[in-house]
Amino acid sequence: MKLEWTEPDQQFLSELRAFLDEHTPVEAANGFDFQGEANGDAIIAPWLQAWQAKLFDNGWMIPGFPPELGGRNCTPSQTMIYLEELSRRRVPRATHFPGYAIVGPSLLEYGNDDQKTLVSAAIRGDTIWCIGMSEPDAGSDLAGLTTRADLDGDTFIVNGQKVWTSYAMVASKCFCYVRTDQQAPKHKGISLLIIDMDSPGIEVRPLTHINGQAEFAEVFFTDVHVPVCNLVGELNGGWAITQGSLAHERAGLWVDGVARLEQTVTSLVELAKANGCHDDVGVRRKIAAMHELASSLRSLGYKGFASYAQGSSAPEHSYMKLASSEAGKAAFELGMEILGPYGAVTDALRGAENGRWVNSFYISFANTIAGGSSEIQRNIIAQRVLGLPRN
Amino acid sequence: MDFSLTSEQDLLATTARNLLAKQCPPALVRSHVTDRSVQAPLWACLRDYAELGRNNCTDLCIFLEELGYVAAPGPFFASVALFAGLLESLDADSALRDATAAGEIVGTVAVAGLNGFWVPSDDLVKSFIVDADIADHIALVHATDSGVVVTVLTNPGERALTPVSTVDQSRRFFEWDTGDEIGGIIPCSPEAWSAFIDRSHVAIAADMVGTARRLFDMTLHYAKEREQFGKPIGSFQAIQHKLADMSLVVERARASVQYASMTVDAGSADRTRACHVAKAAAGRAARSALLEGIQIHGGIGYTEEHDLHLFMRRATASEYLLGPTSWHLDRISDEIFA
Ligand SMILES: Cc1cc2nc3c(=O)[nH]c(=O)nc-3n(C[C@H](O)[C@H](O)[C@H](O)COP(=O)(O)OP(=O)(O)OC[C@H]3O[C@@H](n4cnc5c(N)ncnc54)[C@H](O)[C@@H]3O)c2cc1C
Numbered sequence A: 001m002k003l004e005w006t007e008p009d010q011q012f013l014s015e016l017r018a019f020l021d022e023h024t025p026v027e028a029a030n031g032f033d034f035q036g037e038a039n040g041d042a043i044i045a046p047w048l049q050a051w052q053a054k055l056f057d058n059g060w061m062i063p064g065f066p067p068e069l070g071g072r073n074c075t076p077s078q079t080m081i082y083l084e085e086l087s088r089r090r091v092p093r094a095t096h097f098p099g100y101a102i103v104g105p106s107l108l109e110y111g112n113d114d115q116k117t118l119v120s121a122a123i124r125g126d127t128i129w130c131i132g133m134s135e136p137d138a139g140s141d142l143a144g145l146t147t148r149a150d151l152d153g154d155t156f157i158v159n160g161q162k163v164w165t166s167y168a169m170v171a172s173k174c175f176c177y178v179r180t181d182q183q184a185p186k187h188k189g190i191s192l193l194i195i196d197m198d199s200p201g202i203e204v205r206p207l208t209h210i211n212g213q214a215e216f217a218e219v220f221f222t223d224v225h226v227p228v229c230n231l232v233g234e235l236n237g238g239w240a241i242t243q244g245s246l247a248h249e250r251a252g253l254w255v256d257g258v259a260r261l262e263q264t265v266t267s268l269v270e271l272a273k274a275n276g277c278h279d280d281v282g283v284r285r286k287i288a289a290m291h292e293l294a295s296s297l298r299s300l301g302y303k304g305f306a307s308y309a310q311g312s313s314a315p316e317h318s319y320m321k322l323a324s325s326e327a328g329k330a331a332f333e334l335g336m337e338i339l340g341p342y343g344a345v346t347d348a349l350r351g352a353e354n355g356r357w358v359n360s361f362y363i364s365f366a367n368t369i370a371g372g373s374s375e376i377q378r379n380i381i382a383q384r385v386l387g388l389p390r391n
Numbered sequence B: 001m002d003f004s005l006t007s008e009q010d011l012l013a014t015t016a017r018n019l020l021a022k023q024c025p026p027a028l029v030r031s032h033v034t035d036r037s038v039q040a041p042l043w044a045c046l047r048d049y050a051e052l053g054r055n056n057c058t059d060l061c062i063f064l065e066e067l068g069y070v071a072a073p074g075p076f077f078a079s080v081a082l083f084a085g086l087l088e089s090l091d092a093d094s095a096l097r098d099a100t101a102a103g104e105i106v107g108t109v110a111v112a113g114l115n116g117f118w119v120p121s122d123d124l125v126k127s128f129i130v131d132a133d134i135a136d137h138i139a140l141v142h143a144t145d146s147g148v149v150v151t152v153l154t155n156p157g158e159r160a161l162t163p164v165s166t167v168d169q170s171r172r173f174f175e176w177d178t179g180d181e182i183g184g185i186i187p188c189s190p191e192a193w194s195a196f197i198d199r200s201h202v203a204i205a206a207d208m209v210g211t212a213r214r215l216f217d218m219t220l221h222y223a224k225e226r227e228q229f230g231k232p233i234g235s236f237q238a239i240q241h242k243l244a245d246m247s248l249v250v251e252r253a254r255a256s257v258q259y260a261s262m263t264v265d266a267g268s269a270d271r272t273r274a275c276h277v278a279k280a281a282a283g284r285a286a287r288s289a290l291l292e293g294i295q296i297h298g299g300i301g302y303t304e305e306h307d308l309h310l311f312m313r314r315a316t317a318s319e320y321l322l323g324p325t326s327w328h329l330d331r332i333s334d335e336i337f338a
Helices: A007-024 A045-056 A074-086 A097-110 A119-124 A237-274 A281-309 A318-341 A352-368 A376-384 B007-023 B026-032 B034-055 B059-069 B078-091 B094-101 B192-227 B237-267 B271-302 B310-319 B325-337
Strands: A128-133 A148-152 A153-165 A173-179 A190-196 A202-207 A214-228 B107-110 B125-130 B135-142 B147-154 B163-164 B173-177 B184-189
Touching: A007 A074, A045 A119, A074 A237, A074 A281, A097 A119, A097 A128, A097 A173, A097 A237, A128 A153, A148 A173, A153 A173, A153 A190, A153 A202, A173 A237, A190 A214, A190 A237, A190 B173, A237 A281, A237 A318, A237 A352, A237 B034, A237 B325, A281 A318, A281 B237, A281 B325, A318 A352, A318 A376, A318 B237, A376 B237, B007 B059, B007 B184, B026 B034, B034 B059, B034 B078, B034 B094, B059 B078, B059 B192, B059 B237, B078 B107, B078 B125, B078 B135, B078 B184, B078 B192, B078 B310, B107 B125, B125 B163, B184 B192, B192 B237, B192 B310, B237 B271, B271 B310, B271 B325
Parallel strands: A128 A173, B107 B135
Antiparallel strands: A148 A153, A153 A214, A173 A190, A202 A214, B125 B173, B135 B147, B147 B184, B163 B173
């Protein structure tokens, strides 16, 4: 155990800092507090897309990857240093995570040589991807999905519906899980297809988020033709990839979750001061308890990272997902409590910072639902980490 | 930054675990409630590890976690974590430090006044002196007009110590009216005080995390064995989710203890804050482990026949020792509101 970073790690950090000092877009400075939601109307802000490309071109998009994939072959601990520095500065890599966080890594692992050529554009953000997993009747129970793909010669004919599909209205490709065997047990009849979003038969109906923005959609498939070469991995082997792609997402997520929580705690302190309740013991203790939570989660994340870097599976990631998403909600709630009668006010005249506490509170609901709800995380911890029987 | 244990540390943890499983079974903790002498043979085994008091805090905490896991009675915590810690930060008389590190003498510290908080005060009555009845040295920490001073006295057992009973018998506490015994020969600088108290906070946190982990392990085991409605209670989701939450709070407390002990060894600027966080996190873990632990055990957990209460008692007392959780939260808020 040791606290300091090694010489090469420090060198890595100073290179990163120099790059960020020089190139961080001005827009990043105010648009990304709390929930990391971009201000403005565009689903994917143009400046952010340019920023993602610049990170890629300079080897700072996924630093653990080789240069041709937007990285610089850095070590796992350097990856953590990188994620921490970005979070600390509240600088996003991109808002549309599917391409670089899920599609890229999954194609590298499961894709064939042709499909691997799609990876660099996914990570650079040149291709916008969406992920078609959830359906009206298959949310937590993802394996219950019924969107079907029937093979006809060298073409799959896809019929069905996806829902909550983030970025579907701007995406050019969908990483879509479909049922290819109606008879097999539910986990064994799922395949993964790459579907072009401009294929005839696809209809996208945007759904408005709880915060008023339309960032996800319903996607309907009616006799959509997909060439068989767009099958990723084995036919009926899709389930293994779902497990993999979620793991990619979770591995780096904790740094961000914890960093946001820490920033929220700092903002709570400022809010309490601004509202004259900084001497209130009750308020102080609640904020201190939030600090304790954020701080101990950071340590837990480091610990999980240590075992992950040594190649063992790290249960810490389920813990981190569960704890940081729940804590986020509680922290925003505390902000509203401090605001008292003005807790729910959102206007510019009287609402504290345009209602950002209550807005963040609402947006934070997504974190305990999407990507495996808190209940599902607890099931995973109980059954896979603690070895309790399935129910 | 590297949170993985070295192979020596892994070995230390395993050695401690095996040694304590053998030397400190629940039966010993139980008989210690009425027979104080049973701690002596245990200390005879543990004194070989007294040198941990002057070495890495990370190693000390690894060991203390295992002591908390078995709710070990005896002077290890008082002497190796507290007394040695104080001597080392004061750079005190080397013969005394050597003898303590060799486990040849047993010491304890008198810090808290009657108000119970571990903050140097001019209160002549000192309280919560840990295991003073079995110590042969006592370091008295006293606040004077010219700063904090420490007096090391011998044979506290011969003095008029009044027991302070808590729910827990694995550690004993005493109150002592020091009268005119305060000689104050060793000055204790603010830096030395803070080095000592920070280390003590993470030390008790490590012990407490061990006890919380024990409560959790016993409860998990019980949930797998106990059947109702024809299946293990651990297959019910309400129980699974409680266990998932318990394990989370215990694991994050463990990690925060590990981090805090690393800041102590590194002399990091983050040390004081990290040690308060560790104690508060461990306090929450202990509380949650005992509440849910009892609940999941049902009626059997409510009896003294079952061993669970031994650990529940230790956890409760640890939660209040060296500053209750709320006091540590107040120190954290002092820091973040500064
Ligand atoms: C902002 C946002 C973005 C999203 N983006 C995408 C996307 O891009 N692509 C995509 O495919 N999906 C996306 N989703 C969908 C998300 O993955 C699902 O919402 C999630 O898996 C939960 O499914 P559900 O909404 O059908 O809820 P349900 O599964 O119906 O769950 C309802 C409630 O029941 C509980 N529950 C369900 N099963 C169990 C169980 N076994 N034990 C205990 N409790 C249980 C849940 O925890 C929840 O509280 C997104 C969701 C949100 C909120």
